[in-house]
Amino acid sequence: MRAWKAATVVGLAAFALVVLVPFWWITSMSFKTYEQIQFAQSIYVPRPFTWENYRGLWLETRFPLWLRNSAVTAIVVTAITTVIACLSGYAVARLRFPGREAVASLILILYLVPPALLFIPLYRVLAELGATNSLAALCLSYPTFTVPFCTWLLIGFFKALPAELEEAALVDGATRVQALRRVLLPLAAPGIVAAAIFAFTLSWNEFLYALVFIQDERTLTVPVGLNLLIYGDVFHWGQLMAASVITTVPVVTLYMFVQRWMVEGLAAGGVKG
Amino acid sequence: MLVVGLIGYPFSRAIWLSFTDKLVGYPERWVGLRNYLYLAEDDSFRTVVVNSLVFTGASVGLKVLTGLAMALVLHATWRWRNFFRGLLLLPWITSTVIIALTWRWMFDAFPGRGFFNSVLLDAGLLSSPIAFMATPGGAMAAVVVANWWRGFPFFGVSYLAGMQSIPGELYEAASVDGAGAWRRFWHITLPGLKHVLIVTILLTVIFTINDFNIVYVMTRGGPGTATQVFATYSYEVAFNQLRWGRGVTIAIYAVPLLIALIPLVSRALLRERA
Numbered sequence: 001m002r003a004w005k006a007a008t009v010v011g012l013a014a015f016a017l018v019v020l021v022p023f024w025w026i027t028s029m030s031f032k033t034y035e036q037i038q039f040a041q042s043i044y045v046p047r048p049f050t051w052e053n054y055r056g057l058w059l060e061t062r063f064p065l066w067l068r069n070s071a072v073t074a075i076v077v078t079a080i081t082t083v084i085a086c087l088s089g090y091a092v093a094r095l096r097f098p099g100r101e102a103v104a105s106l107i108l109i110l111y112l113v114p115p116a117l118l119f120i121p122l123y124r125v126l127a128e129l130g131a132t133n134s135l136a137a138l139c140l141s142y143p144t145f146t147v148p149f150c151t152w153l154l155i156g157f158f159k160a161l162p163a164e165l166e167e168a169a170l171v172d173g174a175t176r177v178q179a180l181r182r183v184l185l186p187l188a189a190p191g192i193v194a195a196a197i198f199a200f201t202l203s204w205n206e207f208l209y210a211l212v213f214i215q216d217e218r219t220l221t222v223p224v225g226l227n228l229l230i231y232g233d234v235f236h237w238g239q240l241m242a243a244s245v246i247t248t249v250p251v252v253t254l255y256m257f258v259q260r261w262m263v264e265g266l267a268a269g270g271v272k273g
Numbered sequence: 274m275l276v277v278g279l280i281g282y283p284f285s286r287a288i289w290l291s292f293t294d295k296l297v298g299y300p301e302r303w304v305g306l307r308n309y310l311y312l313a314e315d316d317s318f319r320t321v322v323v324n325s326l327v328f329t330g331a332s333v334g335l336k337v338l339t340g341l342a343m344a345l346v347l348h349a350t351w352r353w354r355n356f357f358r359g360l361l362l363l364p365w366i367t368s369t370v371i372i373a374l375t376w377r378w379m380f381d382a383f384p385g386r387g388f389f390n391s392v393l394l395d396a397g398l399l400s401s402p403i404a405f406m407a408t409p410g411g412a413m414a415a416v417v418v419a420n421w422w423r424g425f426p427f428f429g430v431s432y433l434a435g436m437q438s439i440p441g442e443l444y445e446a447a448s449v450d451g452a453g454a455w456r457r458f459w460h461i462t463l464p465g466l467k468h469v470l471i472v473t474i475l476l477t478v479i480f481t482i483n484d485f486n487i488v489y490v491m492t493r494g495g496p497g498t499a500t501q502v503f504a505t506y507s508y509e510v511a512f513n514q515l516r517w518g519r520g521v522t523i524a525i526y527a528v529p530l531l532i533a534l535i536p537l538v539s540r541a542l543l544r545e546r547a
Contacts, residue, residue: 008346114483120517120521223371248368248371259362
């Protein structure tokens with residue numbers, strides 16, 4: 001047994017190392033000066049330690065604007081997605097209508113259609129609507145992947161709730177909308193929060209659509225903006241790392257608060273990997 | 274219905290475009306199957322197909338193996354299991370663009386920027402830096418590693434959930450019958466995980482074969498066409514060469530595979546729900 005315990009500890013340490021080293025590397029680089037990076041000084045821990053990259057990133061680049069664009073897009077998409085996914089998830093899980101099973105399969109299939117297939121025709125559709133080069137393009141296109149996924153997740157959550165509760169509310173004279181709002185939604189809150197966070201994370205991290213649909217540098221989101229920084233100015237490694245750290249922090253913080261629900265949602269839904 | 278429209282309409286437009294010679298700025302003309310035939314004869318497109326298969330096969334294979342190892346380790350962890358599960362999931366919630374940038378620097382040839390070169394030189398194991406990303410094999414290995422790093426935690430967590438649902442009595446009975454650790458793993462754990470294994474592998478094949486972000490950010494398909502895959506080549510042809518018809522056709526070439534895989538995944542996932 002002792003050998004197994006030792007093997008477990010070694011295994012855990014190895015996995016933790018594999019996961020943490022890349023995070024540590026970008027964080028440490030974000031606090032190094034240009035000279036430290038260029039001449040490979042103080043490789044492991046930045047000494048002296050500098051905030052210069054963060055200051056430069058904030059004052060000299062369009063990063064704050066990109067951050068704002070990303071936040072606006074992610075919040076709008078999350079709101080749209082949560083409302084639609086709650087209603088359609090409820091409908092598929094609870095209401096009896098012909099073709100219900102077919103709708104459930106269709107939602108799943110829509111989730112599996114890869115963006116790589118859709119970006120060119122979607123671009124044309126958005127161009128015809130005159131919506132390219134604006135955040136509206138992203139707010140319209142991101143729900144094509146967030147809604148099917150979150151609906152699929154919520155169908156599972158709604159199905160897991162006992163139907164008797166809702167029936168009791170209906171017998172007591174509540175309308176269906178009241179039953180949904182007062183009884184079912186509060187109970188499904190963990191699932192809805194998980195779905196909302198998935199929607200937020202997926203939109204916050206999205207790259208391909210934003211790259212294709214937006215050309216104006218002031219309308220970019222963070223992932224595309226970062227990609228621009230590499231080729232735009234090859235000297236600012238530290239700023240790029242600082243930007244990566246700033247972008248990762250909100251998602252990681254959100255995730256720490258709701259880790260348990262997200263992992264349950266993940267196990268329930270089957271997510272991209 | 275709205276969403277069906279938002280996906281269904283572009284999808285049918287995609288099929289239509291693939292039968293035209295649409296160039297940006299010119300009206301489209303019907304050319305029948307010419308795009309398909311052109312690509313079937315095209316050498317760089319053949320490289321793209323091979324690259325996509327290598328990229329997908331290698332990443333999925335690595336993810337399954339390390340995912341299993343991670344699940345076994347977490348399953349055997351007696352304390353702080355949820356903490357470590359959360360910690361190990363971090364790559365999976367990080368933006369793929371940031372992951373791709375990070376691994377680009379990790380493999381960078383300059384010692385101060387590239388992690389591997391810095392550490393190996395510092396430890397005296399290397400006398401001069403290696404330019405990993407400059408060779409076709411090295412670049413492919415780098416994109417596979419980045420993709421693997423992002424994906425394996427999801428596999429590990431899924432397999433852990435699967436292992437936790439296997440009844441403990443099975444293991445006890447097997448131990449009583451004298452089965453060793455390896456035989457217990459082979460005859461109890463793996464069959465118990467069969468369903469999860471199938472779902473994770475199929476899902477990941479679908480998303481990896483169409484992956485864009487990691488390859489685009491790390492290598493832009495280079496050096497040459499050494500890491501060009503379906504999605505990046507489609508983007509390159511559509512937005513750099515401005516041949517939309519042909520660009521769409523490249524993406525559509527991956528559709529037969531999707532048509533074969535999607536019903537399998539849906540059936541597996543729907544059965545889980547029933």
